[in-house]
Amino acid sequence: MDYGFRSRNGQNFFQIDSDNKVLNVAASGSYAIGKTPTSSTTITTAVITYPTPITTTEAPHVFLNPNNHGMYHTLMQMGGPGNWTGFYFKLHLMAPFNSTDCSGRWLVATFRSTSPPNEYDLRLRNASNEQVFVGADNLLVMTGFPINEGWTLDNRGGEVSGIYWSGYQMPWTGSYEDYFLASTLLGGKIYNGNTTLDTPCGFHAGVRATLNGYVGAMVSSEGGTAKNGRTTFAARPMRPL
Structure with a gap:
């Protein structure tokens, strides 16, 4: 560190200084x-x-x-x-x-x-x-560490307008106060081996124990072959907005 104030917390993590920036x-x-x-x-x-x-x-x-x-x-x-x-x-x-x-x-x-x-x-x-x-x-x-390969197949999904959507989920915090980092997770399409399709993500009604998402395929045999793979994490503001 060249500029700022450096301290360590109980887990020995560096906190705020000119190198360890905060959002x-x-x-x-x-x-x-x-x-x-x-x-x-x-x-x-x-x-x-x-x-x-x-x-x-x-x-x-x-x-x-x-x-x-x-x-x-x-x-x-x-x-x-x-x-x-x-x-x-x-x-x-x-x-x-x-x-x-x-x-x-x-x-x-x-x-x-x-x-x-x-x-x-x-x-x-x-x-x-x-x-x-x-x-x-x-x-x-x-409030949740960055995850990019925490997705597992679930029993959600289905076919809509010729696209076969496979459902995925990853562990989440359980709290409605937590936001998810969307600009990385939703920032574009994914190539699933044959086609390039959207990868929607978000939450199902009444469920905050998991963050859910879908990956599409043009034929049913390709379902469940690709994951999102992008990084996201849970966060909340320190003070009320």
């Missing part, structure tokens, strides 16, 4: 998707615009948390380096998600500290004089 909530809100109480038709795409652009070079980290259930895919960031303006994602058009309310909450986090300091506070800067931490930041607390 800070930059914006948050709610989204409407699916067959909501106020929509006469199914909303298939949720579009989020940030109150002000996020000016980091790297894309921000997007987290989603359905109110009850929701299965989503194709999350795309809007804008570009230094001017990230929002994101959008799509609804998995498979029962029951295509006929129910799949709305929820979102937050976006960056490794840059943007909060103004309180009157009495700790502020850390790096070698470029960028603020990397201030006590007023609302940090993300990781």
Whole structure:
């Protein structure tokens, strides 16, 4: 470490300094998707615009948390380096998600500290004089370790419009307060050996012991041959949003 304050916690992990950065909530809100109480038709795409652009070079980290259930895919960031303006994602058009309310909450986090300091506070800067931490930041607390190969086949799935969807699940925290890192998990399609298809992920109604997902195939014999393989983890804001 060259700049900052370094400490270790009870598990001997490094905490905040200029090298070991922390994720800070930059914006948050709610989204409407699916067959909501106020929509006469199914909303298939949720579009989020940030109150002000996020000016980091790297894309921000997007987290989603359905109110009850929701299965989503194709999350795309809007804008570009230094001017990230929002994101959008799509609804998995498979029962029951295509006929129910799949709305929820979102937050976006960056490794840059943007909060103004309180009157009495700790502020850390790096070698470029960028603020990397201030006590007023609302940090993300990781409540589940990153997982990228924790998927196992379950008994969910089925055929929709000529695509055979195999269901997968991974262990989750059991808490409705936890968001999942969606910008990596939903960030694109996967090649399953024969075709390239979407990989929707999210939660089933009333279930938070597992995070669920689907991988599609064009023929039934290819079902269950591919997994998502992308990294995600559970997190929640340190303070209420």
